[in-house]
Amino acid sequence: MDLRWWPIAVIGLLALLGCFAMAVLLPLAPDRRRLRPLANIARLIRLPEYARAARLRSVSTVATLVLLVVLFGAAAAAAARPTGADDAFERIHPEDLMLCVASPVTDPATGALLRHYAQQAATYQTQRIGLTSVNSRVVPLTRDYQYAAGRFGDFARASEVADPDPGLLGQFAAPITYTDYAAGVDDVLSLCLTGFPGFDQKSAHRRSMVYLGPPVLRAADEQRPALFDAQQVADLADAAGAQINVVTSGEDAALRTLADRTGGEFTIATTESAVRDALAEIDSRPVPLVLDDGTRVTGQTQDAPVPLLAVVLVATALLSVTLVVLRR
Known part of the structure; x- marks a missing residue:
């Protein structure tokens, strides 16, 4: 929860601290210091x-002080206009996530990525997710999260066994050899980008892609x-309004530039744990909506005073009851 007018909350906190300081530091009035013998x-x-009355008075006094502090704090925070995420933004602009895997399905890093998003798919509500090799x-x-999680889990298990099913390997990446063409990373990225419906223009959906694989696929003497080349992929990503995140095993200037240009993350990860950490970091950053003028919108907020106002009402009601008890 954020505050639109946070200086009000700061002023309220300072005022509350000032009240405590005055209560502790200011001396009592002379007539209050003079005690009459009984x-x-x-x-x-x-x-x-007497003991019961004294105990009740002490408890009531402490409860009153606590409720006054809670009431004052909640009122000051409510006056600062708390905001929360606008759920309508997620519904109007859902996320399309394409997993782009250039590593073999038997690679432990591939297994880590697929297991991660098999678990994440169970938490999705409006997103669509896909996988391209x-x-x-x-x-x-697809929004069929059960189907997607099942497929991801099947392929992830191929990285855990010594002799994976050849049919499963063929479903992930067909064993095709070309005589006049050799795929590079840019070709794989372009194939993944074309997986977004209407990929050649921006969409009301927020688009992101996670590339996992080596920085270079072609042999040096190929x-x-x-x-495709790097510039064509960058132009295609701009046209689609897609964010490209890269998790790779080595440094590559072109991939880093592409990730930076689209607002994504570039991470070098050589172990399964590093891949999981990189994916968690990617998930923690909201995917932007790219407008026609290039503006990136990560979300919308709306006033959310209800929780704090509920605290104010409850504290006021409890305080009233406590004061009634004190008067009795």
């Missing part, structure tokens, strides 16, 4: 009725041409 006071304080649309964008 006869037979020892017999009085031994009476059960180097040459196959393994899972098209003579066969690729189809």
Whole structure:
């Protein structure tokens, strides 16, 4: 919860601290310091009725002070106009997430990514999620989270066994060899970007992609041409309004530039735990909606005073009851 007018909350806190300081530091009035002697006071304080009344008064006084502090704090925070996330933004602009995996399905890093998003899919409500490999649309964008999680789990298990099912490997990435073409990272990225419906123009959906794989797929002496280069992929990402996050095993200037240009994260991860940490960091950052003028909107807020006003009402009611008890 954020505050629109946070100086009001700061002023309220300072005023409350000032009240405590005055109560502790200011001396009592002379007539309050002068105590009158009472006869037979020892017999009085031994009476059960007196002890019960004194205990009740102490408890009521402490309760009153606590309720006054809570009431004052809640009122000051409510006056500062608390805000919360606008749920309508998530419904109007849901997220489309494409997992783009260039690593083999048997790679432990691939298993870590697929297990992570199999768990995440169970928490989704409006998002669509898909999976693309180097040459196959393994899972098209879908809101069938049970289906997606099941497929991710099946492929993740291929990284845990010594002899995975060849049919499962073929479903993930078809064993195709070309005579006049050799895929590069840019080709894989472009294939993943075309998995967004209407990929050649911006959408009301927020689009993001997570690339997992090596920074280079082509051999150094490869003579066969690729189809796409880094500039074409960047132009395609701009046209789609997609954020590209990169989790790779080594440094690559082009991939880092692409991630920075689209507002994504570039992370070098060489272990399963590092991959999981990188994915958690990516998930923690809201995916922006890219407007036609290039503005990136990560969310909308609305006034959310109800919780604090409820605290004010409850504290006021309890305080009234406590004061009635004190008067009795």
